[in-house]
Amino acid sequence: MLSAEDLYSESFYLANNPDVELAVEAGIIESGFEHFIETGQFQVRQPTPLYDEFYYLATNPDVAQAVNSGAMASGFQHFINAGQFEGRDPSILFNTAFYLEEYPFLEPAVLAGDVTAIEHFVKFGQFADFRPSPVYNPDYYLARNPDVAANVARGEVTGIEHYLEIGAAQGRDFSPFLEPDGSNFPNRVASGDTTQTGTTLMARSTVAGPLTFETATDPNFTNIVSSVTTIALDPTLPSQVSLSGLTPGTQYFYRVTNARGESDLGSFRTPEPPGIRGGLRFGATGDGQGELMPHVAVGNVPERNLDFFVELGNSISADTESPDVPGVQQAASWEEFRTKHNEIYSPRLDFNPWGNLRASTSVFSTWNDRELTENFAGGTAPALSPQTPGLFGMGGGFVNDTPVFEAALEAFSDYNPRRREVYGETGDPRTAGEEELYRAVTFGDDAAAFLLDVRSFRDAPLPQVSEAAPQQQIDGFLAASFDRNRTMLGSAQLERLRGDLLASEAAGLTWKFIFSPVPMQNLGIPGAADRWEGYAAERGEILKFIDENDIDNVVFVSAGLDGTVVNNLTYQERFGGRQIPVDAMEITVGPVAVQEDLGDGLTGAPLGPATVANTPEDVLTREAKAVYDSLETRSLRDELIRDVLDSRLVALGYDPVGLQGSGIDVREVIPAPYVAVHTFGWTEFVVDENTRELLVTTYGVEPYSQIDVETVPAQVIGRQPEVVSQFLVAPELF
Known part of the structure; x- marks a missing residue:
C-alpha cells in the first residue's frame, strides 16, 4: 500500500x-x-x-x-x-x-x-x-x-x-485548463440557446464540489427566480444547467458560485413574445484560431448591449498547431478538441474577450469544418470526405458515425451552452438519431433566426477546379454542382428550414435571418466546391422556395469567407439558365482572427491579402498585385478586391457585388460599404423598433499574426475595433 x-x-x-x-x-x-x-x-x-x-x-x-x-x-x-x-x-x-x-x-x-x-x-x-x-x-x-x-x-x-x-512549489503552469494565479472560472460564464421562456447556463469551475447557478431579474439579486445546484467534478469540463419558465422580453442576471464561495456574473435577455415590436440588436462572426488569442476584434461586443451573439463556426482550428496543444497538427481525441475550445474561451495576455462577450449576452453556436478538419463532409463515406490523412479511416457508413467526428462534436457541445437535441427517425440514415444543431428562434414580431448545420450531413464536395483552368473544365464543375442528388443540409434539416420560414412569414415577422457557416452568394470559382455554389441544386431549391412563397426580407448572415462581402441573391434552375432574383441578400461576417502563409511566413490573412496572394498571375497579373501592394489605405485595397470579385462574377453571368440596382431599399451610411476584407472583426445588426429598418455595422481591427502576439503583445492588445462598413436597409412592408 x-x-x-x-x-x-x-x-x-x-x-x-x-x-x-x-x-x-x-x-x-x-x-x-x-x-x-x-x-x-x-x-x-x-x-x-x-x-x-x-x-x-x-x-x-x-x-x-x-x-x-x-x-x-x-x-x-x-x-x-x-x-x-x-x-x-x-x-x-x-x-x-x-x-x-x-x-x-x-x-x-x-x-x-x-x-x-x-x-x-x-x-x-x-x-x-x-x-x-x-x-x-x-x-x-x-x-x-x-x-x-x-x-x-x-x-x-x-x-x-x-x-x-x-x-508545483514554484507555481509553474502545467495545464491549459488552470490558471495558477488566476480565476477559478477561467472561461467566465455563459448563456445560450435562449428562447422566450428558457435558456442554458454554463460555467467551468476548477474547484470541485457544488456549483450553484442563481438567476434574478435585478443585478443585486434581490429577486432570485431560479437556483440550481450541480456538482463540478472535472475541471476540464464545463457544467451546464437548463432553465425553463422564464418570462419573455425580460433582462435576467445570473450568478455562478463554486464550493469556495467564489462567484462570476453574467446576463441575458429573453426574446419578446409574439405581437411585440421591441427592436432587436445582435452580432455575429466566425473563423478564428487559438494561435491568435486573445481575439481583440470582439473586445467591444459587451459594450454594445446585444440581445444575442451568433458564433458561426470555425471557432477553433483543429487542424493547426496552437499554443495550448503543442506538437499537435490535427486534433483527434476528445481531450485535444476540448483543449482547443478551452483555449478560445480562456484569457491570454490577461485578456479574455470571448469570456467577457459570453458573460454579457446569450450566444447561439454552430460549427464548421475547422472544428474538426478542413472541408470535411459528415454525410458521406469516410473514404470520400476531405480529411487529414487517416483521420476518419476508410470504413463504410458515414463520417458522422466515426469516433473522431463524435469526439469533435462532443467537445463542441461541451464548450457551448446549448440544449442537446437529436433527430428522430427521419427516414434518412445520415440524419436519423444524430445530434441536431439546427435552431429556429423568434424575437417578437421583429425577426426570426434560423441557424444551420452545413457540415454534419453534407455530401462530399466536388473536386475543386482552378479559375485558371480551361473553360470546359470550369463548365463541367458548374454543371456537376446542379446534381439534385447532392445535399448540404440533409433532407430533415431542409424540411425544418422550409417549415420555419413559412411559419415566420405567416406570423408577419419582419426580418428572417438565416445563419450559414458558409456563404450563400455566388463568389466565383475559387473555393466554390466547399460553399453553397458547390451544391447549386439545393442552393437554388432554397432560394426558389423563398421566392415562390413570397417570403420577404430574408437576410443570410454567413461566415467562412474571411471578410465582409454584401450582395443580393439570385439563383439558376439549371446550369446555364437565367439568373432569377430573390428578395434576399447576404452579408458575410468575420474573420475574428486567421493567419496563413502567403509567401513570406505566417501573417494575418483576411480575404483581401489572401485573395491577392492566392490568385494565379494569369488571372491577377504581377503588375496588378504590385499596384495592390502600393495602395496606402484600406478603402483603396477594398476597392481593388471588389474589382477582382466583380470580374469573377461577371465572367460567369452573376450580379456584381453590392445592393445597388437590386431593388433592395438601401442607404450607404459609409461610402462603399459592401466590401470590407482587410480587418479582423464582427458585424452588428440592429432592427429599429419603430421604422423596422435594419442597420448593419461591421467593426474591425488591423490583422495580426501569432508572431505579433508573441513579440509585440502590447500592440495586439491595444487594437480597438472601429467601424469599417455601415449601411441601412428598409424592409418591404405590406
Missing part, C-alpha cells in the same frame, strides 16, 4: 509553509512531515501536489460527513487507509480511471489488490513519465518550461517528476 510518507512531499510542503520551514531550520521540529502528521493535516495544509483535502472532501461527501462529525480525523487519513483501495481520486492531478485507461496493463494487479493506482504512479509511474490525469499535459508543461524540457532531453528527470518535486 501507499503510506502517508510515500505520498508526502517534503520540498513541496516546506515551500508552501514557510512557518514550518523556519521551525525545521530552528530545530523546533524534526521535519515538515512530522508537522503535517501532528498538525498540518488538521489545518487543511496540502502535503503534496497529488493530494488536496478540499477536493477530496468535496468529491466524497460521505468522507466529509465523517470528518465533520469527528468520526474521522481527516480526509487524508481516509484516503491512505481506505480511499486509495476504493479507487477514489485524491486531487485533480490524479485520476484513477484515467490512469488505468491509459495504462491498462496495470488493471489486473490493481483488481487483485497487489497495488493501488496511486501507489504505482508514485513509486514507478512518475519516473516513466506516465500521465496521472487529463489535467496534466506533458507537452504543454515542457513547452511552457523550456528549462525543464532541456533537463528532460538530457534524461535527468521526467516532466511530471519535475512538476511534483519542484514545479
